[in-house]
Amino acid sequence: MLSPAPVVPVILAGGSGTRLWPVSRDSLPKQFQALIGDHTLYQDTLRRVSDRTLFAPPIVLTHEDFRFFARRQASDLGMDVTVALEPTRRDSGPALLAAAMIAQRLAGESCLVLALAADHIVLDEQLFVDACRTAAIAASDGRIVTFGITPTEPSTAYGYIRPGSETGQADARVVDAFVEKPDQKTATGYLADGYLWNSGNFLFPAGLLIEEAERFEPEIVASVREAVELAVEDLGFIRLDARAFASSPAKSIDYAVMERTSRAAVVEGRFRWSDIGSWDALRGVSESDASGNVTHGPVTLLDSHNTFVHSDGPLVAAVGLDDVSVVATEDAVLVMPAHRSQDVKALVAKLKSDGHNAASEHLKAHRPWGTYQTICRGERFHVKKIVVEPGGRLSLQKHYHRAEHWVVVKGTAEVTLDGKVFEVRENESTYLPLGGVHRLANPGKIPLELIEVQTGSYLGEDDIVRIEDVYNRS
Amino acid sequence: MLSPAPVVPVILAGGSGTRLWPVSRDSLPKQFQALIGDHTLYQDTLRRVSDRTLFAPPIVLTHEDFRFFARRQASDLGMDVTVALEPTRRDSGPALLAAAMIAQRLAGESCLVLALAADHIVLDEQLFVDACRTAAIAASDGRIVTFGITPTEPSTAYGYIRPGSETGQADARVVDAFVEKPDQKTATGYLADGYLWNSGNFLFPAGLLIEEAERFEPEIVASVREAVELAVEDLGFIRLDARAFASSPAKSIDYAVMERTSRAAVVEGRFRWSDIGSWDALRGVSESDASGNVTHGPVTLLDSHNTFVHSDGPLVAAVGLDDVSVVATEDAVLVMPAHRSQDVKALVAKLKSDGHNAASEHLKAHRPWGTYQTICRGERFHVKKIVVEPGGRLSLQKHYHRAEHWVVVKGTAEVTLDGKVFEVRENESTYLPLGGVHRLANPGKIPLELIEVQTGSYLGEDDIVRIEDVYNRS
Known part of the structure; x- marks a missing residue:
């Protein structure tokens, strides 16, 4: 069944992740890198919404520094995208509101917006599209839909959603609560109680999001509206007005709208998904061998188990490792116990303060x-x-x-x-x-x-x- | 006190160690690499015998493939060396006998030979020279002297020497027994009983070694003598005759002479020494920081202890490691628990059989x-x-x-x-x-x-x- 209004995918590609250093660096963050397979995460995201019977041509929201990646990686897929530039990072609230307003200009006032992070992995494309169809119906009925993911393990790396009663619209349910990243024990309880992972991806009517935001955060909406109205085109990029956009408070869409609106609903995504917020998360969605090892690139292991090795160039050889992660690029090598992958951010901060170029720049x-x-x-x-x-x-x-x-x-x-x-x-x-x-x-x-x-x-x-x-x- | 006859240092520089891969490879083994400080191990060995009041100019015995390294690295120190080439590897017996014969030609029949491995580390130069003076006196009195090293720990990586009664010559004692690498418990007993590490370095009268070898291994002596007699000079290198040398049985000097002669004596070397037969051995003679970490090159560690990181180029960053060794070069990375460093040889064998160039060739x-x-x-x-x-x-x-x-x-x-x-x-x-x-x-x-x-x-x-x-x- 086709959705009643055009669904405009908005790809949020402005992040600058250091948690996957040394592959992801400020100068070329993870969304523009091929971590699994031949395409970059951003390209995989574009491909995921390429069914034009359901999805309109996408809008990409990114940072000035990444504008040519965003256009070139799309054009390498033969896709034309509208690239809008955030002059400064003001968190997801202003970004999604700007995207909603741009979508309305391009696809009409009544369009729906599918907001997707450019750096997530989805392993079951068809289940993803199914969830989008369901969410589009609920959105058309006046819901701001968030995707909750069926958990595969009691992860402590994700926030959770407690689904409530049925909304009466499609398979959408009321959001009883958004809850923060739990500890292991609490997470196990959440799974037993049917909680879902909060993926941070949304589908909503553009007008409804703006309307709700106007009630809770009029200042954000006013600033963003001005930034969109004063936007200029530069070499085909939509450049939001810097002064106006910077005057918006920085707030996530969760705080600005989702946790306060009565129109929130959750649709369950049954696809395997990861926000690959760490090397360990990437390991979690990768194929392992009989010894539990996950390798990428030229790697030779002897007597090693549950080991993750990702090489973008150098030969990596290891013996006797258990539960260790090694990531090697041409100019930098990372080694740690697999469960320490949340500490990469602190390590990169130290590398930066020590003045290592490789902390933020690629060769x-x-x-x-x-x-x-x-x-x-x-x-x-x-x-x-x-x-x-x-x-x-x-x-x-x-x-x-x-x-x-x-x-x-x-x-x-x-x-x-x-x-x-x-x-x-x-x-x-x-x-x-x-x-x-x-x-x-x-x-x-x-x-x-x-x-x-x-x-x-x-x-x-x-x-x-x-x-x-x-x-x-x- | 000067020794009564010239002491001719013979540097054995033909080894092809893979145990320090990826720094040491067949194409440029560890003796020609700078592992500690600015000089290569071979250069440090040459510098150790540079006192011309005690030592004659050295003779270097090496393999065809390494002849230009041997000459260039000596000339970089401003030293002229005689470089003799072993056409094939026949173990240390034939090598030392050839060296003894060449030394006799260059320094006279009665010369003494100091045979040193090119890939050992000696940290106390003066104590080394003192031991050589003592050994030269004993050798002049008709002893084949082996250097026994005062152990600093019950190492299982070395063979041991049990010293016996005094020989009456200088501080040299009779060798009661050469014993193989022990297990940990046995090694602890050896230390209590005053055993010494067998360093595999010797000082002897050239004529006496040949004479004793002639009694036990006449075939080796005949082959080697012919190889030296038929040697040709080629671009200044002494090229032993290939056919004659190849006809010699391959046997270590320990088996061929030391364990059978009644003229063996041991002089105790009180200098800190290592044959750096593994990365862990190199760690053992390196300075560590307060957390027990030893680093070389661009390395950043966070919350890591007893970790050994050696980088010849790439930035190595690690978090949460304990007792792990990481060695990084421009094209290859090695990771292992520190105590697995004896397994590098097997790992390199696997890399070779997998067809990795970096197993044996440098960039x-x-x-x-x-x-x-x-x-x-x-x-x-x-x-x-x-x-x-x-x-x-x-x-x-x-x-x-x-x-x-x-x-x-x-x-x-x-x-x-x-x-x-x-x-x-x-x-x-x-x-x-x-x-x-x-x-x-x-x-x-x-x-x-x-x-x-x-x-x-x-x-x-x-x-x-x-x-x-x-x-x-x-």
Whole structure:
């Protein structure tokens, strides 16, 4: 059965998780990473709502820093998404209200909104869609629906929902109470009493959420409304007004609306789900071998049990481990007992205060035009691999302290140097002398890959004078 | 007091330890690595015998594959060494006999030989030299002296020596028995009874060792004598005759001589010593912090105790560990409970059988002329950093399937291309087309560093046709 009004998926993709460090870092958080399978969590979320008989094209709400990931990872799936940018993080209340207002503009006043976190894992797609259909009917009948997940274990990592009487609408029930993360014993009791995990995903009529918020939090609604009204379009992104949005109180949607409204209902999701708030949670939804080991990447284990090893590159070899987690990337390694995975956040805080770059930055840096990665560094030289996406154009720029050699290893480069424009093809090279005004672009249909060798006495990223930039960066 | 005859240090540097993987690998074993401090274990061994009032210039016995390390690491200390090459590994008996014969040729028939493993750690240099002086006096009186180490704990990782009555010579005592590695309880008894660790280092008159070996193992002596007589000099290396050496039975010096001769004596070494036969042994001789943690490289620990972390590059962060060892290199990570460090050998065997390159090869490859390291690799390209030592010359060569771009980032290159010779200086580049006959050399006084970008359809190391090579490689 089709829902009576369009369901607009709103993907909340602005989070910056450090609890899955070293894979997830501030510069590229977990929603944009492939932790299970070939797609990123964000892409899996988009794919989950790709049935256009039920779902309208999605709106993505994210942070300025992640806008090009959000667009590129969607377009890699062949999907067009509307990307709206939160100028500052004001928690989920203002974010969802902004999303509701944008959805109304795009899909009509009476649209329904399905608000999904971009960094959750759902293992049973069909059960998820079933739950959305049920929730859409209840929402159409005037409910703000939250998804409660059938618990598979007495987890202490999630908040719970106590479902109450039937609402009379579809399979939706009244929310008796939202309860905080419990201890182990309490959690076991919750399971016996039929409580559900609080997934933090919602389905509601856009207008109803705004209306209810207006009653409890008029200040938030006023600020957000102004931020949406004053929003500007920039390179296709919807940029909420920074001043107005910042003037909104920061409050979660639970505190702002859900715990106060009489219109809340819960629909039970029978799909396997995780918010992968820790490495241990990822282990919980991963396939293990006969010894209980979960591995990803090049891993060799000897006499080890219940061990979790995730490698994005280096060979990890272990002997005699039990209940230990190891996560290895090209530049950082994490080791801990599996049950200590909640402490990663504190560990990363320490790494940051100790000044380790790898606490927040990845080796590969992402830019609107593509990526670059340092592959070798010396006292007076610096070697990078640069990838420019088709159509990508770096800024017109010059450097005061370095010269650059470019060797094209794939695709074709269009190089501008001191007013001249020429092509450099695969297996060709060019030289950009110190002070030369230059630009690199990819006029082709496949990614351009080149090796850049910088030489000079100062090689910091800040030695760049941008003369012109198609991405409006200063 | 000077010893009555020259003491010729013989450094046995042919071992290929996998027990300290991933730092130590077949391609560059632990003796040529800096595990503690700035020098490699081999260099520390050379420095230990640098007092020329007591020790003659050393002879190094090593394997073909390691000959350039042995020479370069000595010359980095400003030391000239004689490097003799074992064509095959025949255990310590034939090796020490060959060393004794070579020492006699270089330092006279009556010389004394101090045979030292290149991969041991000695923490009290002066006590070591004192023990050598004592042993030299006993050796001059007709003893084959083995160094017994004052135990600091009832180790089960070492064999033991039971010292007997005094020999009447200096502080040397008769060897009552050599005993195998004991269990914990037996070891505790050994300590109470005054047993010493068997270090496997010796000091003896060259002629006496040969004479005693001739009585017990005439076949070994005959083979080794022939191998030394037929030895040839090759680029300054003494190359033992392969056929003759291979015909010798493989036997350790303990079995071949020490356990059978009546001339064995033991001198007690009161210096702190380790054969670092495992990561745990290295931990045992390293400084720990207040929580018992030993760290090397970029390491951040939270709430961890008795943990050993050795990183040669990546940031290692850990929380909640107790008695765990972590060793990280650029391309491989090892994790295990500290007491499982004897199992690394089996783990590496598994890695080899699983076909992991990192089981035996380092990312950086060493050649007679210097080093190269892959820094980036793609389907049709391969980027290396190449370092050519002053005076180094690569072979005159060509490739069938690849072209090469060279960008010099330090020093000056002398490039030969199709008969023309020209210089390429810092911040200059050159292009070597597919099929071009070329050679790279460093005519300067500082190491030459360059970035090589290879492009082509096949980029294997075996696509090389060597036309001429100053290092006599085929």
